[in-house]
Amino acid sequence: MKNVEVLLVNAFIHQGAGGNAAGVVFHADRQQLTRAEKLAIAHAVGASETAFVAQDDEVDFELSFFTPTEEVDFCGHATLAAFSMMYKTGLVREGQFTQRTKADLLAVTIDPSGHVVMQQRLPEYRGVLSYEAIAELIGLDAALLASTQLPIEIVSTGLADIIVPIPHGYLDSIQVNQPLMTEFCHKHHVIGLHAFELSNDSTDVTASCRNFAPLVGIAEESATGSANGTLACYLTKHGVMADSPHFTFEQGRAMECLSLISVTVESDEHGIIDVRVGGAAQLMASKNIQL
Known part of the structure; x- marks a missing residue:
């Protein structure tokens, strides 16, 4: 039996309130979570999306995103939630990172205040x-x-x-x-x-x-x-x-x-x-x- 910790994070808050809830799971690779297990976790969390963070052999991190019903290629607010929590828990410092998603390889920048800026694909x-x-x-x-x-x-x-x-x-x-x-x-x-x-x-x-x-x-x-x-x-x-x-x-x-x-x-x-x-x-x- 696996015991998985999920952080519940509000992303895009305004003056300390509001935002959109996302789940964040660190070390998804170490825990060897399968796609079915990720979906089960996202369903149990009940947020619109849950982000699963894993190490990557070529870039800084690989992120996958699941709604309560299926996987999606990319999620902005869950990306923000994940990198904000990585910064606040000391897993990363301020700077620029590259994440692998099913949408593309995308840059993420964290400033010293913890503000996160995410690159998106060209329209x-x-x-x-x-x-x-x-x-x-x-x-x-x-x-x-x-x-x-x-x-x-x-x-x-x-x-x-x-x-x-x-x-x-x-x-x-x-x-x-x-x-x-x-x-x-x-x-x-x-x-x-x-x-x-x-x-x-x-x-x-x-x-x-x-x-x-x-x-x-x-x-x-x-x-x-x-x-x-x-x-x-x-x-x-x-x-x-x-x-x-x-x-x-x-x-x-x-x-x-x-x-x-x-x-x-x-x-x-x-x-x-x-x-x-x-x-x-x-x-x-x-x-x-x-x-």
Whole structure:
């Protein structure tokens, strides 16, 4: 019988609160955890994702990510949780590291304050969807969605999401049809739907967001690193907030669990050349799971 310690961490916290819960398991290689055991642990933890950290022969670490129902190629908030805890427990010091994920080899930087910044894959734009198709998924009128004059687009920086602009004031009115959303995501090979409304000029927040991924067992998520990296690329592509490469997104408001995600997008004359997502995390608890 194996006794596995799992750290429960809130990632992308704002002023010491909010964030998105993730499980973190160190030394997954030493414990010789199988894929089935990782899935069982993630199911027992019940967080949207659990990260398993292992040593790697070529780079610093290998990370794998499991929802309660399946493995996913990458998870931003679980990466943040894992590296933040490695720093706070003394497994690493500040500096730059390389993690192997199923999405890619990606850089992670930790500054002396423990702030973690994660590199993401360069964006892939996989097509535009109709307002009518999305309207029935989220309970808003197609004409209302069209009034943003921005497209609904599938974009990936490691995980493919449907990026959906919402007119200001309507984000909290979304009512997801879970069965339809699950079927739609499966058909279009996306992890979920990331809706946003641009903030007004009186705030430093670029946009407020909501994220839904029922295909992988997540009804709604309070902070998503990968999806907000994708959103920053979408906004850059379409010339929104074009005067700055820095974006700040809030998420989780509708869940009463406000989170803050920072993104920097670097571009040159050929397009986007670097995407980095950052935030803070804190340990909430730990638990032992017996297999």
